[in-house]
Amino acid sequence: MQLEALVVVQKPNPRSPRSGAPMSLYLQTEVEALALQKWGGQDGLDKERTRRLAKRLERAQAKAGTSASQQSASQQSTPEGGLPTADCLVDRRGDAGASSSAAPRAQQQLRELPEFITERIRDFRSGNTADWRGAAGSRGDGRPVLYWMRTALRGHENPALDVARAAAERRGVPLHIAAFLLRSHTHPTERRYSFWMQGLRDTQLELRQQGVELLVYLDGMSGPQSEGWAALTALAAASSLVITEEMPVSPYAQWTKDLAAALPPDVAVWAVDTACLYPMRLTARAPAKAYIFRSSTDRPRRERLQRLPYTDGATDWARLLGGAAAVAKGMEELREDPPARGPIPEGLGWDPLNLSAPGADIAALLAQCDWIDRRVPAVSHMHGGSGEGYARWEAFRTKGLDLYAAHRNNALKRDGVSRLSAYHHYGMVSPFKVARDALLARSNGATKYVDEFFTWREVAHAFCLRSWPVLENVQALPQWAQQTLGRHSGDARECKSMRQLEEGTTGDHIWDSMQHQLKTTGELHNNLRMKWGKAFLPWLPTPDAAIAAACHVNHRYALDGCDPCSYGGILWCFGLFDKPMGAESTPIFGQVRRMTTSSIANRLNWNAYRALPVAAFGAAAVAGPAAAGGAGGGGTQPSIESFFKPRKKARAA
Template identity: 40%
Template sequence: MLRPDSFPDHLAERVTDHSATAATTASGQFVIYWMRTAVRAHENPALDVALTAGQRLGLPVFVYHALSEKYPFASDRHHTFILEGARDVEAECAARGIGYAFHLERPGHRGPALRTLAAGAALVVTETLPVAPLDWLTDALAEAVTCPVWSVDTACVVPMPLVGKVYTRAFAFRDATTGIRAARLAAVWTDVATHTPPFVPDALPFEPLRLADADIAALVACCEIDHSVAPVPHTPGGTMAGYARWREFVSTGRLDRYAAKRNDASIDGVSRMSAYFHYGMVSTFRVVRECAARGGDGADKYLDELLVWRELAYAFCYWHDAPDTLGAIPPWARDTLARHESDSRTLHSWETLARSGTGDDLWDATQQSLRVHGELHNNVRMTWGKAIPMWSSNAAAALERLLDLNHRYALDGRDPASFGGLLWCLGQFDRPFTPEVAVFGTVRPRRSDEHRQRMNFSAYRAHVSRSAGLSPRVTVIGAGISGLACARTLHDHGIAVTVLDKSRGVGGRMSTRREGEWQFDHGAPSLRLDDPRQARLAESWRQDAVLHEVNDGEFIGTSGMNALPKHVARDLSVKTSVHVASLARTGSRAGSGWAIVDRDGVEHHADIVLLATPAPQAAVLLSTVEDPLAFAPLLAGVTMLPCWSSMIVFDGPPPTIVSESLIGGALSSDSPLVHRAWRQSARPGRSSDEAWVVHSEGNWSAEHIEKDPAVIAALVSEALRAQLQVAGNIVHTVAHRWRYSRVQAGLDDACLFDETQGIGACGDWGAAGATRRSHQSVERAWLSGIALAGRVLGRVTSRSRPVL
């Protein structure tokens, strides 16, 4: 019988048994330590529990470490930080003689590996992190397998299971746990010795990834995650980086000054260790011992923040059933917020908030710190959080926004301490304040303008506006949706980017054309936003009246399909009517820069050039480069079909009024001339005249691609009139030739990028292989542009490993 309560006290007090019965007979061939949030191989209680269990069972132990594409807010930022941490763990485990296998979920490497492994295990040990999704993933595993599953508190000096209940005030938690804390404060942690040679099962259900020499940026680029949130150059992941930051904080005297300087966000007065604590890359126990040994006001205050406020939040999440809901805040706070729900407020969309567009200069600066640098100074985080209820429809919406923005961008997001701080913004761990104020009622307010007056705002803004280590000049060729998505993402991370396009405006195939009094969406008739990574933007574009939803998940531009590209292009540097003719390297070495020459002979210079034109046009441009590029043959292999788009106006409607569903949907037919048609006069804000856009079939368009547009327009107009049975006259008709309209043969890769040469390409041909054909072309184009931006950001944020 294997029981956690039979283990040494310092381990047993940290174990939560998720198995069906507390005492379980363990059978199996090995013990698995499922590593998640204690990404270290020293002073790690979960690893020590696994090793102790292995000794008692006479079985080998190995560490299974995995990174899923599906965890909430999975992005290049979080993935890179975790992989860098895993690289250090791999080395630590090798040094200690512990078997370690890392599974990175990505194309060709997906599947339920853990459950397969657990079928042969005697015990699975993991960490206790009492917030979604890790808590319910632990329970789900315990329900699905026959071996016992234990979680272990690896984060807190006062073990969460010993706290015993929910505490909602810091002073009460501090007083109740004083004795438990004092007994463990200076305890030296002794790692459990290994008892077998390094072990990894022979038949792993995945190909383990060797991280020591892995190209992390390239691996991250392969994953189907959010590539619009870049790694943070100045905060590398891993044990070595974490302890290096801690030693620098102590050695420069900033720990000693912490009590006096910690609230000044304009200076470097805090440790910036929260991301390393969150992922367990450093030992809380070691940091606490060193603080306690140093003593003084600064160390004492640091310990109070670490051991009381942080552990209060951990214990609260452990003992509360739903710490991520409004049910987690006190009844008095819920009641007062509900009573003020009808109070007047300014509603900002998610995109406005995420991109620092509120007009509140302090708040926008804090969000810039979060978006670019992946962190918020704790004192301004409170002001940042208190503003969001003022800009949200109700408390539930405010909490959702708080969790989304913090967890998406902050490297310490999704941590119980984060939940504690965000819930505090809505009254948790606090008391009522009078007099009542708008929106908050008796929940403590925290005004941005008042905070601004008591800080050196100019110094703070300069600090958060500093470069994150990103300096290249980037030129994007093509102002279609793919190029704009790429440029927008780079711009949001502080990259100097210029967009060049041969047309008079932005949008590419999302253009809207005016013909006198009539308006035609003659390219993409609508767009779908089905990918989960698009959900927040879709909601924002609808709220900001950029898009109008016509069917479930299908949108049109409120003032034409070019409304979206115009919106995305706001505050970007876009130069139109620039027709690029050739590319040339500006130096003899790879990556030395590019000269972009337009048809007027004008040179435009960039360190990195990104092609966001149709693939055949990009291939032609690449052919002008003196030495061939490695990915050029791939791009040349993309084939696209053309489309004749005809714009037609009748002087009267068809005999049967066409359904309003044709606002977004299409009238389809077997006729190659009238392959699909959209009734423009049914769209919001259009002329009441009977106006239509017709797309002819691709192969027919290819056969007639060089015909006179007037001839095509006449043929299609008559074909449409016959099909609709319109008795009246055709009063206007014109045809536009989209030479590259629909991808016939695309690539599985989302984009192409040569990091050594500093050149890449994106478009709707990306992720257009058999596995991703469900994406509509506009969405593919957007995701391809984001992916290419991610490749650039991944390269320019790469860093060498810190040295111990």
């Protein structure tokens, strides 16, 4: 069946009334049905869309390459005379310092931000779109703009940074960029803070190349003003505008709320979405089903992806469109030869950390913080930062992406999945770049990866934005799940203590092994994680307690914990985004899909799994061993088994 067979109405074309060619209007339902038929169903249609989008991106890339090389030839000479890559990741404009101390520009020269960026800005107090031109366009009273950086640790393709830069420039005021490592995090573990600080170290270097100093505060370690929250509040109160990332989970959302409440009303607070391609704030209600979310957001998301990445001149297109390996290598070189520190605001009242100073040792710094939870130590096989993140992505893109559809559910394939979720949580790699790179691969694996990345990751973000702060109890679940779980709340349970859960001593051999892996490596394969999460319901006295316990254990040990995807995954175990699957008579679960650890034993060669190396790829594989330096050391490749308790004789449950 072709278009000719469909009902069509012809009307004059208002865009080109003189050409005489009429517009042909079809019924959407008929066109959709035809497309599904032509491409052999939804999968085929998705593939075709991806193919077309990739072609468009390729053309855009080719065009961008030309203009980037023209730009580079006129602005800076590269050794090869071609695209600036590794050591030219960011330009060295004479006016780069304008970002940190922007001179007022004539009105006609004011930077415009594209809609792709402005639609991401939310006025945190009112919840509405921020009046970007009105508020940011008016000349300020000299008070600076503050970008409080938390979960977009990158100096490139970072919409919060773009907004902050442009706002400071429009107002003709300085821009301060600061990160505060606060003791008030719900899980201030050594693992989390060392990964975070490794990321900040890369970002500090990257921003220094742009002439800006990222001011890093570590609670209790940053000089006279020894309370990070007080230092943050003081810096924010002296600003006219505070910009931070939209991160709709605790502690980040609570921190933003507390800060907004503590500031005078004339200090605007904006949250900028740096994580999702389709901005989470554009989804009006908490999505109930992933497939509905997918179909309603797919087209606008892909439209956004087709646009060229925005660059304000501080990063060039070559970086945004070029190979991730070059970016990773560039970070490594920056670490070896750090640029000079950028300007530090006068009267700051505390000493910002220089994370790449000779002898700076993140592990040693954290060792001096009495508030750090050292019972969850840093991991040695995975290090934070854009350098390692892009190296990991490049290794997966070249070795694992095409096979993703076939391997993603096989926990034995350590490189069957990207293992990038912790990097995404802290925004150490650009999700936009990852999506573009994946689309260009154009394989079945890449299509599946993009779907997972877009649908499951972004539905979780949109859900959390609309559901925070009731994410840690049954109120977050759909009605049917609340009801069925409620009807079974009195069922007999074999309760475990929090200690048994955290230590992995429940007596369920397989679950305990998974918990040991999570506890010691900070990672757990998605396929195992689902069964791991399902175990909480029968082991805690109430569904509320089970959700809270799963969140606690996940966030405390997982490197990617405290993320919207954490809630997407955990709440899925209790019925979120799912449909009634079981018989109402099933004890404890009722109609919520039940899964047991014994199903793993039937499907997975457990002994082979335990013998896998923990670090399958990453910086060591792509960028060389130097990238693995930092807190916790590195280099060794222990097997997963070495993290397990001595094996019991008992067979899998």
